Amino acid sequence: xxxxxxxxxxxxxxxxxxxxxxxxxxxxxxxxxxxxxxxxxxxxxxxxxxxxxxxxxxxxxxxxxxxxxxxxxxxxxxxxxxxxxxxxxxxxxxxxxxxxxxxxxxxxxxxxxxxxxxxxxxxxxxxxxxxxxxxxxxxxxxxxxxxxxxxxxxxxxxxxxxxxxxxxxxxxxxxxxxxxxxxxxxxxxxxxxxxxxxxxxxxxxxxxxxxxxxxxxxxxxxxxxxxxxxxxxxxxxxxxxxxxxxxxxxxxxxxxxxxxxxxxxxxxxxxxxxxxxxxxxxxxxxxxxxxxxxxxxxxxxxxxxxxxx
Amino acid sequence: xxxxxxxxxxxxxxxxxxxxxxxxxxxxxxxxxxxxxxxxxxxxxxxxxxxxxxxxxxxxxxxxxxxxxxxxxxxxxxxxxxxxxxxxxxxxxxxxxxxxxxxxxxxxxxxxxxxxxxxxxxxxxxxxxxxxxxxxxxxxxxxxxxxxxxxxxxxxxxxxxxxxxxxxxxxxxxxxxxxxxxxxxxxxxxxxxxxxxxxxxxxxxxxxxxxxxxxxxxxxxxxxxxxxxxxxxxxxxxxxxxxxxxxxxxxxxxxxxxxxxxxxxxxxxxxxxxxxxxxxxxxxxxxxxxxxxxxxxxxxxxxxxxxxxxxxxxxxxxxxxxxxxxxxxxxxxxxxxxxxxxxxxx
Numbered sequence: 001x002x003x004x005x006x007x008x009x010x011x012x013x014x015x016x017x018x019x020x021x022x023x024x025x026x027x028x029x030x031x032x033x034x035x036x037x038x039x040x041x042x043x044x045x046x047x048x049x050x051x052x053x054x055x056x057x058x059x060x061x062x063x064x065x066x067x068x069x070x071x072x073x074x075x076x077x078x079x080x081x082x083x084x085x086x087x088x089x090x091x092x093x094x095x096x097x098x099x100x101x102x103x104x105x106x107x108x109x110x111x112x113x114x115x116x117x118x119x120x121x122x123x124x125x126x127x128x129x130x131x132x133x134x135x136x137x138x139x140x141x142x143x144x145x146x147x148x149x150x151x152x153x154x155x156x157x158x159x160x161x162x163x164x165x166x167x168x169x170x171x172x173x174x175x176x177x178x179x180x181x182x183x184x185x186x187x188x189x190x191x192x193x194x195x196x197x198x199x200x201x202x203x204x205x206x207x208x209x210x211x212x213x214x215x216x217x218x219x220x221x222x223x224x225x226x227x228x229x230x231x232x233x234x235x236x237x238x239x240x241x242x243x244x245x246x247x248x249x250x251x252x253x254x255x256x257x258x259x260x261x262x263x264x265x266x267x268x269x270x271x272x273x274x275x276x277x278x279x280x281x282x283x284x285x286x287x288x289x290x291x292x293x294x295x296x297x298x299x300x301x302x303x304x305x306x307x308x309x
Numbered sequence: 310x311x312x313x314x315x316x317x318x319x320x321x322x323x324x325x326x327x328x329x330x331x332x333x334x335x336x337x338x339x340x341x342x343x344x345x346x347x348x349x350x351x352x353x354x355x356x357x358x359x360x361x362x363x364x365x366x367x368x369x370x371x372x373x374x375x376x377x378x379x380x381x382x383x384x385x386x387x388x389x390x391x392x393x394x395x396x397x398x399x400x401x402x403x404x405x406x407x408x409x410x411x412x413x414x415x416x417x418x419x420x421x422x423x424x425x426x427x428x429x430x431x432x433x434x435x436x437x438x439x440x441x442x443x444x445x446x447x448x449x450x451x452x453x454x455x456x457x458x459x460x461x462x463x464x465x466x467x468x469x470x471x472x473x474x475x476x477x478x479x480x481x482x483x484x485x486x487x488x489x490x491x492x493x494x495x496x497x498x499x500x501x502x503x504x505x506x507x508x509x510x511x512x513x514x515x516x517x518x519x520x521x522x523x524x525x526x527x528x529x530x531x532x533x534x535x536x537x538x539x540x541x542x543x544x545x546x547x548x549x550x551x552x553x554x555x556x557x558x559x560x561x562x563x564x565x566x567x568x569x570x571x572x573x574x575x576x577x578x579x580x581x582x583x584x585x586x587x588x589x590x591x592x593x594x595x596x597x598x599x600x601x602x603x604x605x606x607x608x609x610x611x612x613x614x615x616x617x618x619x620x621x622x623x624x625x626x627x628x629x630x631x632x633x634x635x636x637x638x639x640x641x642x643x644x645x646x647x648x649x650x651x652x653x654x655x
Binding site: 150152154156159164167168169170171174175191193194195196197198199203206208210212243244245247252254256 | 369
């Protein structure tokens with residue numbers, strides 16, 4: 001079967017883990033990896049796995065986009081350089097899956113709104129954050145039953161699974177995730193907290209989701225909605241597991257989740273890495289399927305449209 | 310003994326209106342905070358920290374909601390205080406630079422940017438931003454007993470490189486003994502620039518707050534956190550009125566009035582306590598097992614709710630290596646223990 005060719009930008013934890021996920025995909029093929037440090041472990045590994053690599057950033061990829069038929073690019077660099085990467089690649093008709101907190105395109109949580117984005121043929125979709133991918137489905141599962149005044153999530157991450165980019169820009173993680181709890185989760189107000197725990201052996205990613213409903217929660221319907229949502233996420237992240245809850249306490253609904261990864265690049269404790277890369281991969285697959293079916297066509301952005309940036 | 314300290318000067322920083330919020334379940338009334346802040350200022354306290362126990366951004370289900378917003382507390386306190394510098398706490402991952410800026414606008418001029426003792430590299434944004442605002446900026450290494458002296462030195466050096474002017478050894482679990490404190494102060498002194506100050510923030514869970522603070526000063530620390538009447542998480546912070554008295558006996562200059570600080574502790578702080586701040590068995594468990602101090606009240610509450618002793622929850626949290634900020638894991642642990650013990654349906 002024909003596969004859609006992809007480029008990975010950023011050779012850190014996320015970019016490297018993505019290679020494994022994409023290699024398994026029936027509709028995607030990893031062709032290029034872009035970094036900025038020729039000595040980075042990610043680039044070396046990508047090269048050994050048969051990908052073409054450049055250490056000259058996105059500009060090193062651009063001359064090859066057409067000749068190598070790249071249609072989808074995953075950006076796992078930083079919020080600061082994403083807009084420019086996206087502009088250059090969209091111009092060549094490459095669709096962007098943004099794994100940085102830049103969020104210049106619409107926010108995407110696959111079981112909640114992926115289909116809408118594919119239907120609209122978005123050229124840039126943002127994957128929010130690992131915590132967002134792990135918690136927004138649950139908030140949505142509550143808010144689709146009854147209104148949620150406030151949603152608060154706490155993501156506990158193993159120190160070894162949090163790369164330098166996230167560490168240096170923790171606020172962007174907080175802002176993007178909080179915003180998405182509202183926009184996609186459906187809470188009127190959202191708040192995201194992150195805790196980085198250095199315990200050895202590393203702890204598996206944990207997420208606590210708490211929703212304050214406007215009215216007394218309908219326990220039966222909310223429980224059912226949460227269980228069916230967990231099953232949806234498990235389709236692409238098998239290690240997404242309920243530990244405790246749903247707990248009902250007045251208007252509060254609390255859910256305690258654990259996310260174990262597949263152990264592709266980092267060990268299984270790094271569920272945060274997996275849920276992000278698996279969600280990005282699933283998103284790309286939906287677009288790839290539509291491209292293969294001919295239902296969507298990626299068109300290069302018109303130069304005149306550049307002024308919008 | 311006295312002579313070697315004679316003329317040493319340390320800057321004391323009162324915590325009863327910030328760390329004390331933990332012990333008050335964030336329920337210190339605005340007027341009370343202003344009254345105590347005014348009295349501390351009057352007593353010559355050079356620095357005081359206020360607002361939510363978890364600092365800027367702290368109001369949450371995870372950490373509790375205070376009676377007033379941080380901005381309301383800060384604005385009212387800063388309007389009252391004439392001489393002291395008013396500070397805030399910022400824990401990256403919880404608080405953000407937006408909230409720090411808002412605190413600055415309300416009058417805060419100093420900040421403790423706090424990370425777990427191995428995660429200093431989550432603080433560069435916040436430390437740099439605080440310096441840009443012109444704030445007196447501290448890098449605050451929490452749960453410092455969980456990193457050895459060399460590790461603390463490396464983490465402190467990182468924070469200094471981001472712009473921190475003071476590096477604190479923070480004994481959040483009240484676990485350290487004087488030798489642990491000395492070793493960490495010496496290790497920091499060896500690597501930090503001469504103009505960078507060293508601070509110590511103690512808790513009294515095994516009643517070592519004052520002794521540890523003096524050990525820190527002996528080893529070269531120039532800033533010490535303590536709280537009037539010890540009002541703070543766990544068995545409280547180092548009791549300020551005791552520390553001031555001990556410093557006076559040793560000839561260490563603090564600028565704080567020995568009698569006025571006693572009166573504040575006795576007349577203003579003790580009467581508002583919800584329970585005596587003392588080394589009870591649960592607080593002692595924190596200090597003995599090295600568990601984050603602010604977990605205490607949450608563990609007691611979860612214990613009552615699910616029928617599991619708070620001490621068992623605290624020991625389990627210690628075993629699972631939970632750190633500051635993971636208060637959600639208290640209810641999670643209580644639920645799991647209750648289920649294992651047949652107190653809840655599986």
